[in-house]
Amino acid sequence: MRRINYFLSVMISLLCFKANAQDHQYSQFFNAPVYLNPALNGQFEGDVRLNMIYRNQWSTLPGSLTYMTATAELNIPKFGGGVGLMFTRGNEGTAYYVRNNISGIYSYSVGSDNFVLSFGLQAGIGNRTIDAGKLVFGDQIDPRLGYIPGSSTSADLGQLNNKFYFDSGAGVNLVAGNFMAGGALQHLNRPDQSFTGATAKLPMRATAHVSYRLDLDPFNDLDNGQKSYVVPSVVMYRQANITSVSAGIQYKRRAVNAGLWYRGGGVSGPSSFVMSFVFDLFISHEGNEKLRFGLSHDAPTSKHLNYSNTSGTTEGSLGYETTLPSRYGTSKFQTARRCYDFY
Template identity: 55%
Template sequence: MERCELEFWSAKAYRDYKFNQVAVRVRSLIFLLCCLWISAGAQDHVYSQFYNAPLYLNPALTGQFEGDFRMNMIYRNQWSGLSGDLSYLSASADLNIPHFGGGVGLQFTRSSEGIAYLRKNNIAATYSYSVGGDDFVTSFGIHAGFTNRHIDLDKLVFADQIDASTGFIPGSSTSAQLPDISNRFYFDAGTGVNMVFRNFMAGASIYHINKPDESFTEVQSKLPMRIVGYASLKVSLLSQYSYYEDDGMYVIPSVVYYQQGASQAFSVGAQLKYRSVNMGLWYRTSAQNTPDALVVSFIFDIFKNGKNGEKLRLGISHDATTSKINYTNTSGSTEASVGYEKYFPGSSSYNKFNGLRCYDFY
């Protein structure tokens, strides 16, 4: 009798264990989908190192640097503690062409979200035109490109494909109605303006001004415009100061505002910059204006002022999640960036820049 009871309870315990395993997986899936829903409320991703993705921040920053040629790349791995993929990449190259009145650039952006690998790939051209003098420069920019949105429907698992005791049923199919298509292409456009006055910089940009339709079904789903506004102030910590100099010690407070649809978010912080080293601390709110993350960042400029004005910039930052999903669940988010700029050999612009450049604020 005791042996039978033991076998019965062992079998029951095993079934409970298997059921709990399935329940944990389902809860994890639901949790991830909730997280994706939260992030989808803002639609576009946000970089903590916004200053190292200049063309993603504002097309008016195209060509706004000291040199003839610049490249930037930034990668973000978001909430690495969760299952599924939440990663983002932006890469850009732009030219500063004084005789052209500004600059031209090319940008590629890629995002991958969720267990079904919802991906977006965008390639766009940017152009900026600048006016001003020694102490004041205003730049106007435009952004135009194409986006491909793709989802891998085969990676989705539905309730009728899960058994309570064994989990996912291999080879099973679902009766759920799937989207008609898994690829979507659309034109995307944006514009922006940036102003630098001595030790103060401010700007604003609008992306998706044509509100493209992202839907995979016959039900229309317009992508809301992404509106960005920002301001930075460069404050010297030394008694002798010129806003044209870049080798002193500065504190640079900044604020960035994001709005997309009904979602709003802020990023507020400051950087301590000394010669080729930059350390930053930031506080960011989420799309619902609730606490989102504390961010620590470091930037290092390598072989600055080298041959042909070459400069290599390396950046690293980490977000400590402060929202309700907390750091324990997410393990935070990490970003890495690299930037490179130089003058072309024999450039007529070498050492003739007027000193007003956006990079002074980072």
């Protein structure tokens, strides 16, 4: 009985947090830049960038909590930004609650050789589904035997299975010297995601992020790719009454990037320590062609959601970028630092 009560307390904490927070968060936010902020779309050195990130959250808890985001971006130099496409999928719980979203992104930048200010717009279609056949109701539970698989229920399930809705977002990002700051708002139109017809608006998600790049070799006449940097960052999320703050530092040297983070979930949300590693494999320096691998692991520190009963959370990311044989033109900003210089 003690184990059952403990299991229920963990699941209640999990369900309450997920019900309020709505959107998932990536520990490797720097390897999911468009998900973080649509203003970061098209902000890379090549012409085409493909990214994918996968998150397996609290892997030993019953029910799947997995998330995936894939993006394809085209850098248009005369815009200082570009156009992109993003697909996000989340699978939560034993009832196979699935959320899908596909969005188009447009970004544009203004500035000079000293700063770059980028703007991004996002619009798309969201969808969520649930397998009602996986739900268990009171009349399917025998007082002596418990749940009887395959038993029927008299509950009226109605149209509890599928919902489509329009979704939108916008963001802004500033890079000035060694300083970068940005913000984004998702679900600007607060779409109704109700299954039953009763209004259930998806709350807006606000994101703010700040980073600073500290050159550890300021007096050495080396290319940027040969230097070492320390990059402290803070990312804050706010959705409904849930606030989460992730703060940490990365050490970047050539093609290797290692980071250590702490994410606090406030009074009601889970907290964790995060370790991340990123490796860039340059296929061709002249063609700006490279392959990026990222790996991170979260160790929860909350009372009910800790490492011993969740085994933590693991993320893996893969990115590829290249330059097309016939470029669209020279970059709008030749010497200004851009957001990709930070990560």
